[in-house]
Amino acid sequence: MALLEIKNVSRRFGSFLAVDDVSLSISAGEFFCLLGPSGCGKTTLLRMVAGFDRPDAGAVWIDGADVTALAPEQRNVHTVFQSYALFPHMSVFDNITFPLRMSNVAKADIQARVAEALEDVRLTGKEKRYPNELSGGQRQRVAVARALVNRPKILLLDEPLAALDAKLKEQMQLELITLQKEVDITFIYVTHDQQEALALSHRVAVMNNGRIEQLDEPSRIYGFPRNRFVADFIGQCNLLEARVVATADGVGNLDLAGIGTVRQRQEDGMSAGGQGVLALRPEKITIGHSAPAEDGWNHFRGKVFDFLYFGDVTIYVVEMENGQRIEAMLPNSAPGRAKFFEPGDAVEVSWRPDAGSFLLD
Amino acid sequence: MKESRTQRWLVGGPPLAYLLVFFAIPTLIMVVASFRYAGEYDGLAPLLIEEEAGQRTLDLTLESYRLFFSDTLYVELFLKSFGYALITTLACLVIAYPLALLIARSPTRVRDLLVLLVILPFWSNFLIRVYAWMIILGPESAFMRVMNSGLAVFGLEPIELLNTPFAVLVGLVYVHLPFMVLPLYANLEKHDSSLLDAAQDLGANAWRRFWRVTFPLSLPGVYAGATLVFIPAFGIFAIPDILGGTNGIMIGNVIKQQFLDTRDWPFGSVLSMILTAVAIAIAGGAAWYARRSRL
Numbered sequence: 001m002a003l004l005e006i007k008n009v010s011r012r013f014g015s016f017l018a019v020d021d022v023s024l025s026i027s028a029g030e031f032f033c034l035l036g037p038s039g040c041g042k043t044t045l046l047r048m049v050a051g052f053d054r055p056d057a058g059a060v061w062i063d064g065a066d067v068t069a070l071a072p073e074q075r076n077v078h079t080v081f082q083s084y085a086l087f088p089h090m091s092v093f094d095n096i097t098f099p100l101r102m103s104n105v106a107k108a109d110i111q112a113r114v115a116e117a118l119e120d121v122r123l124t125g126k127e128k129r130y131p132n133e134l135s136g137g138q139r140q141r142v143a144v145a146r147a148l149v150n151r152p153k154i155l156l157l158d159e160p161l162a163a164l165d166a167k168l169k170e171q172m173q174l175e176l177i178t179l180q181k182e183v184d185i186t187f188i189y190v191t192h193d194q195q196e197a198l199a200l201s202h203r204v205a206v207m208n209n210g211r212i213e214q215l216d217e218p219s220r221i222y223g224f225p226r227n228r229f230v231a232d233f234i235g236q237c238n239l240l241e242a243r244v245v246a247t248a249d250g251v252g253n254l255d256l257a258g259i260g261t262v263r264q265r266q267e268d269g270m271s272a273g274g275q276g277v278l279a280l281r282p283e284k285i286t287i288g289h290s291a292p293a294e295d296g297w298n299h300f301r302g303k304v305f306d307f308l309y310f311g312d313v314t315i316y317v318v319e320m321e322n323g324q325r326i327e328a329m330l331p332n333s334a335p336g337r338a339k340f341f342e343p344g345d346a347v348e349v350s351w352r353p354d355a356g357s358f359l360l361d
Numbered sequence: 362m363k364e365s366r367t368q369r370w371l372v373g374g375p376p377l378a379y380l381l382v383f384f385a386i387p388t389l390i391m392v393v394a395s396f397r398y399a400g401e402y403d404g405l406a407p408l409l410i411e412e413e414a415g416q417r418t419l420d421l422t423l424e425s426y427r428l429f430f431s432d433t434l435y436v437e438l439f440l441k442s443f444g445y446a447l448i449t450t451l452a453c454l455v456i457a458y459p460l461a462l463l464i465a466r467s468p469t470r471v472r473d474l475l476v477l478l479v480i481l482p483f484w485s486n487f488l489i490r491v492y493a494w495m496i497i498l499g500p501e502s503a504f505m506r507v508m509n510s511g512l513a514v515f516g517l518e519p520i521e522l523l524n525t526p527f528a529v530l531v532g533l534v535y536v537h538l539p540f541m542v543l544p545l546y547a548n549l550e551k552h553d554s555s556l557l558d559a560a561q562d563l564g565a566n567a568w569r570r571f572w573r574v575t576f577p578l579s580l581p582g583v584y585a586g587a588t589l590v591f592i593p594a595f596g597i598f599a600i601p602d603i604l605g606g607t608n609g610i611m612i613g614n615v616i617k618q619q620f621l622d623t624r625d626w627p628f629g630s631v632l633s634m635i636l637t638a639v640a641i642a643i644a645g646g647a648a649w650y651a652r653r654s655r656l
Contacts (some may be wrong), residue, residue, distance in 0.1 A: 102564030
C-alpha cells in the first residue's frame with residue numbers, strides 16, 4: 001500500500017487553478033521528485049502534503065489515514081524549507097532538539113538522538129554553533145538534521161539546494177541520495193532543476209499548469225517524453241514540427257516542415273495524417289563532413305551557424321537550407337581534437353530512425 | 362566609496378555641536394550645581410568666593426547629597442517612582458504586544474492605517490490629553506457615574522479614581538503606550554514567517570510557536586520599548602501633577618518643586634543627577650543584556 005496518496009486534489013487561488021485534479025501515490029522509501037517550472041503547482045502540492053494549505057477538492061492520505069483536515073503540527077511529515085528557516089536565536093543543538101521537545105521526547109534520549117542526527121548529516125561537533133556562524137551548506141545540513149531527527153514518515157524538501165553554488169550542490173545531491181538510503185524515509189523533493197530531479201529521484205512527476213504531464217523513472221522521462229512540454233522542459237531538445245505521411249513495417253515517414261521527409265520508428269498512435277512534433281535530443285544527432293555510410297539514417301545538408309563549447313561536449317547549431325536550426329551535441333573526447341567545425345562549415349546532419357520520439361499533438 | 366574626513370565632519374558635526382551645546386553643557390552645569398550652595402533667596406550661591414583679597418576659591422559642598430540620604434523620604438519616593446515606572450512598562454508591554462503583533466500580521470494597507478492610529482494621539486497636545494483623563498476619571502464623568510451605579514447594584518460604596526495612584530498609572534500607561542507599540546511593531550514586522558511555518562511543521566502548536574519563536578526573536582523590540590517607556594515614566598511630573606493629587610506624587614514632582622517652588626537648586630540638581638544616573642544604569646543594563654543574549 002502506498003505511504004502517501006494524493007487523491008484528485010485541486011487547489012484554486014482566486015481564478016488561478018494552482019493544482020488541477022492531481023492524483024498520485026508514493027510508496028515508502030521512495031525518493032520522489034516534483035519537477036516543473038515556477039507556478040506549475042508543485043510547491044502548492046507540497047504545502048498541501050505538509051498541511052500548510054488545504055485542498056479545495058480531493059484528499060491527502062498518509063499511511064492509510066485521511067490527513068486532509070490535520071494541521072501541519074499534527075502530521076508526521078517534516079519539511080526542509082528553501083530558506084532553511086533555522087531558528088536564528090537557537091544553537092545548532094537547540095534547533096535540532098526543537099522537534100524532539102515538541103513531541104516530548106525524554107531528556108535522556110535527546111542527547112543521543114541529536115548526536116545521531118548530526119552524524120547523519122556529517123556535522124558532528126557543531127552543536128554549539130549558531131546558524132549565522134555556519135556556511136550555506138552547513139545550514140542546509142542542519143535543516144535536514146532538524147527535519148529528520150524524530151524520524152518522520154515523509155520528508156518534504158522544497159528546493160533545498162537552490163541557494164547553493166554548483167559544486168556544493170552536486171556534493172549535497174550525492175549526500176542526499178546516500179542519506180535517503182541510510183534513513184530509509186520517503187523523500188518528496190520539489191525542484192525546477194530538471195538535472196537535479198533526474199539525478200536524485202527514483203521517480204519524477206513533471207508538472208505544468210497544475211497537472212502532472214508525465215510520471216515515470218528519470219531515464220524514461222528523459223528518453224521517452226510523453227508530450228511536447230516534457231520533451232522541451234527536460235534537457236535540450238530539438239522540436240521539429242512533423243506530419244505523418246505514411247507508415248509501413250514499423251517505420252513511419254514524417255514530413256518535417258521545411259526540411260524534408262524522414263524515417264521514424266513507428267510508435268503508438270502514429271498513423272498517416274497525424275500532426276505532431278519530432279523530438280530529437282542533440283546527443284542523438286551527429287554531424288560530419290559527409291553523410292554516414294549506414295543505411296536508413298536520415299540526413300540533410302546544413303551549415304554550422306554557431307556553437308557552444310562546454311568543455312566535455314560542444315553543441316553545434318546547424319542551420320538547414322530552409323533556415324530551420326537544429327542543435328547537435330558532439331563529445332570532445334576524440335583524441336587530439338578540441339574543435340571539429342567552425343561557423344560557416346558545410347556539414348551533413350544525420351540521425352537514426354529510432355533516435356527521436358514522435359509526439360502526437 | 363569611502364568618505365573623506367571633511368565629509369564626515371560636515372555630516373556629523375552639526376548634530377554633535379547641537380548635543381554638546383544643548384545636552385552635554387547643561388548636564389555639566391547641573392553636575393556642578395549639585396555641589397554648590399543654595400543662594401540666599403533662591404537659585405545658587407556664587408561659585409567663586411573671595412576669602413582673602415585677590416584669592417578666589419571654589420565654594421563646593423556635599424551638603425545637598427547629605428540631605429538626600431539623611432531622610433528616607435527621598436529614597437522612598439525614588440523607589441515609588443521606580444515602581445510606578447515598572448508597572449507602567451509591564452502594563453504597556455502587555456497591552457502593546459498583542460496590538461503590535463496584530464499590526465505586523467495585517468495586510469499592508471490595514472497595517473499602515475493601524476500605525477497611523479497608534480501615532481494619532483501625538484497630533485494633539487500632551488497636556489490636553491492628560492486633562493481629558495482628568496475629566497474621564499473625575500467624579501462627574503459619565504464613565505465614573507456608570508461604574509459607581511454599577512457598584513451600587515452590588516451594594517458597594519462608590520469609588521473615586523481621580524487623585525489616586527491608579528489615576529497616575531492610567532495616565533502613564535496611556536501616554537507611553539505608542540512608545541512600546543512602535544518598536545515592537547518595527548521588530549515583529551521583520552520576522553521571517555517561514556520560521557513560524559518551520560516551528561509548526563516540526564510540531565509546535567500556536568502557544569509554543571509564540572513562546573519559542575516569536576517572543577524570543579522580539580526581545581530586542583521589547584528592550585527598546587521598555588527603555589523608551591521606563592525612562593520617561595520614571596522622571597515624569599506632569600501626569601502625577603494633574604491626575605495624582607497628593608498621594609500620587611513622584612520624584613519628578615519633587616524635582617520640579619525644588620527648582621520652581623522651594624527654589625533649592627542644588628538639591629533639585631542632586632535629585633536630577635540621581636535620576637539620570639539610575640536611568641543611564643537601566644538603559645545601559647538593558648543594552649548590555651540584549652547584546653549578551655545574542656539579539
